[in-house]
Amino acid sequence: MSKRINFGKLIEKQLPPELVNFMWVAGEMANSRGEKLYLVGGVVRDLLMEQANFDLDLVVEGNAIELAQQLTGINKGKITTHPRFNTAKLQWHDWSIDLATARSETYAKPGALPAVTPSSIDDDLSRRDFTINTMAIRLNPGYYGKLVDPHGGREDLQSKRIRILHEKSFTDDATRIWRALRYEQRLSFHLERRTQTLLQRDIPMLETISADRTRYEMECICKEKYPEKVFNRAGELGVLAALHPSLKGDGFLKEKFEHARQECSPEPPSFDLYLALLAYPLTAEEIEQLISRLNLPRLSAKTLRDTIAVKNKMRSLSTPGVSPGAIYNLLRDFSPTALEANSLVTQSAVAGQAIHLFLNRLKDVQVSLTGDDLIQMGIAPGPQIKEILGLLHQAKLNGKINTRHDEEEIIKGWLAQQQGGTTPPA
Ligand code: CTP
Numbered sequence: 001m002s003k004r005i006n007f008g009k010l011i012e013k014q015l016p017p018e019l020v021n022f023m024w025v026a027g028e029m030a031n032s033r034g035e036k037l038y039l040v041g042g043v044v045r046d047l048l049m050e051q052a053n054f055d056l057d058l059v060v061e062g063n064a065i066e067l068a069q070q071l072t073g074i075n076k077g078k079i080t081t082h083p084r085f086n087t088a089k090l091q092w093h094d095w096s097i098d099l100a101t102a103r104s105e106t107y108a109k110p111g112a113l114p115a116v117t118p119s120s121i122d123d124d125l126s127r128r129d130f131t132i133n134t135m136a137i138r139l140n141p142g143y144y145g146k147l148v149d150p151h152g153g154r155e156d157l158q159s160k161r162i163r164i165l166h167e168k169s170f171t172d173d174a175t176r177i178w179r180a181l182r183y184e185q186r187l188s189f190h191l192e193r194r195t196q197t198l199l200q201r202d203i204p205m206l207e208t209i210s211a212d213r214t215r216y217e218m219e220c221i222c223k224e225k226y227p228e229k230v231f232n233r234a235g236e237l238g239v240l241a242a243l244h245p246s247l248k249g250d251g252f253l254k255e256k257f258e259h260a261r262q263e264c265s266p267e268p269p270s271f272d273l274y275l276a277l278l279a280y281p282l283t284a285e286e287i288e289q290l291i292s293r294l295n296l297p298r299l300s301a302k303t304l305r306d307t308i309a310v311k312n313k314m315r316s317l318s319t320p321g322v323s324p325g326a327i328y329n330l331l332r333d334f335s336p337t338a339l340e341a342n343s344l345v346t347q348s349a350v351a352g353q354a355i356h357l358f359l360n361r362l363k364d365v366q367v368s369l370t371g372d373d374l375i376q377m378g379i380a381p382g383p384q385i386k387e388i389l390g391l392l393h394q395a396k397l398n399g400k401i402n403t404r405h406d407e408e409e410i411i412k413g414w415l416a417q418q419q420g421g422t423t424p425p426a
Contacts, residue, residue: 007137008145010047011039019056019095022075026058027139029070035062038102038121038136038148045132048157049187056097059124059136064088064101071099085116103127107172111208114172122150129176130183131156131163156192163192170202174209177202177239178217178230185229199237206242211295214243218294222274228257231278244290246282253278259344272300276307276341284308299335306338311345317355318348324362325394331358367392368404369411377411388414 030037046053068088072079077092086101104123105114125134136148234240235249260269343355
C-alpha cells in the first residue's frame with residue numbers, strides 16, 4: 001500500500017519558495033473565483049519521485065486565461081494566451097508556468113490534433129498518456145495538497161510501470177509511442193505488458209504523425225540524458241524502423257553518443273550532432289528520405305548531407321602528410337557539426353587530427369590583404385586578384401607566411417619578378 005504523504009509539505013520541500021508562494025496565491029485566487037485549481041502532470045510525477053522539475057502545469061476547472069490575467073496583476077510578469085485552447089503561460093524572473101482550463105479531448109482521426117471542450121479535472125486526467133502523468137494535487141485552501149489519482153498513477157510509479165489508460169491511446173496519438181520509450185528509459189521503468197503489446201501493434205500509426213511532430217519527438221529524445229537508450233529500445237521494439245528501416249540503435253550509437261558527450265562537455269551535444277551520428281550508417285538516398293520524414297530545417301538537412309559527403313572524403317583525409325592547405329580545400333564547404341560527427345566516428349587518427357586542425361585553426365585563417373590593397377600595390381585589376389589572394393591563403397594555411405608584412409613582402413617579390421619578366425608562381 002502507498003504510504004501517506006503530505007503533498008503540501010512535499011511541494012514546500014522540493015520547489016523554490018517563489019513557486020510555492022505563487023501556488024498559494026493562485027489557489028486562493030481560484031477559490032475566490034469559485035474555481036478548483038490543480039498542479040498536474042509531469043511535475044506531480046517528479047515530486048513523488050523526488051526529482052527536480054520546475055515546469056509547473058496548472059489546470060483549473062474554470063477559466064485559465066482570466067485566472068492567469070488576474071495573477072499577472074499580482075506578479076507583474078508576462079502573460080501569453082492561447083484563446084483557442086483556453087491556456088495561458090505566465091513568466092516572471094526565471095519562472096514559466098502553464099495554466100490550462102480542464103478539458104476533454106476527442107480525436108477526429110488518428111494523429112490529428114484533438115478537438116477540446118472545457119471539462120472537469122477527471123476528464124482532463126483521463127485524456128492523458130500514461131498513468132504516471134495522470135496525477136494532480138489540489139491547490140485551493142482547505143484542500144491544499146490533496147492528491148487526485150483516479151488511474152492508479154502512484155501505484156504504477158512505485159511499481160515502475162508505464163501504462164496507458166485505454167486501448168486507443170497510441171492510435172489517438174502515436175507520438176505517445178516515442179513518449180513511452182522516453183519515460184521508460186529516463187526513469188528506468190518498464191512498459192506494462194498490455195501497453196507494450198498495444199505499442200507494438202500500433203507502430204504503423206506513426207505514419208499518421210506529421211513530420212514536424214515526429215521531429216519534435218526526436219528533439220525531445222535528444223534532450224534526454226542518454227538518448228541512445230531510447231533509440232536502442234526503439235530498435236528492439238521495431239519503432240526505429242518506422243522512422244527509417246536502415247536506422248540502428250545498437251552499440252555503435254552508444255559508443256558514439258557517449259564520445260560526443262565527452263567531447264562537447266560541459267554542454268550537451270546538439271540535436272544535429274546526435275542526429276548526424278544516428279544517421280551515419282545511411283546512404284545519401286536514405287538520408288534524403290530521413291530529411292523529408294522529419295521535415296528538417298535547412299541547416300539540419302545540410303548537416304546530414306555534409307556528414308555523408310565528408311564520410312566520402314575520409315580516405316583522402318587519412319593520407320599521412322596531407323598539407324593544411326589540402327585539408328582546408330577538402331573540408332571548407334561543410335558544416336562544423338558534420339565534421340565533428342565524422343571525427344567522432346573515424347578510426348583514423350590522421351583523419352581525426354586533420355578535422356580538429358581544420359575546426360580549431362584552419363577554418364579561421366584569413367589573408368590580411370584585400371583585393372584593393374593588391375591593386376594599390378600595383379597589381380592590375382582582373383581575375384588574377386582572386387587567384388593571388390588564393391595563393392596567399394594557401395601560403396598562410398601551410399605556415400609559409402604569417403603576418404600582413406609577410407604577405408606584402410611576397411607581393412613585392414612577385415611584382416619585382418614581374419618587372420623582371422616573370423609572373424607569380426601558380
Ligand atoms: N500529454 C499527453 N499526451 C501527449 C503529450 C502530453 O497526455 N502526447 C500530457 C501528459 O499528461 C504530460 C502533459 O501532457 O504529463 C504535459 O506534457 P509534457 O510537458 O510533454 O510532459 P511532461 O510529463 O511534463 O514531460 P517531461 O517530463 O518530459 O518534461
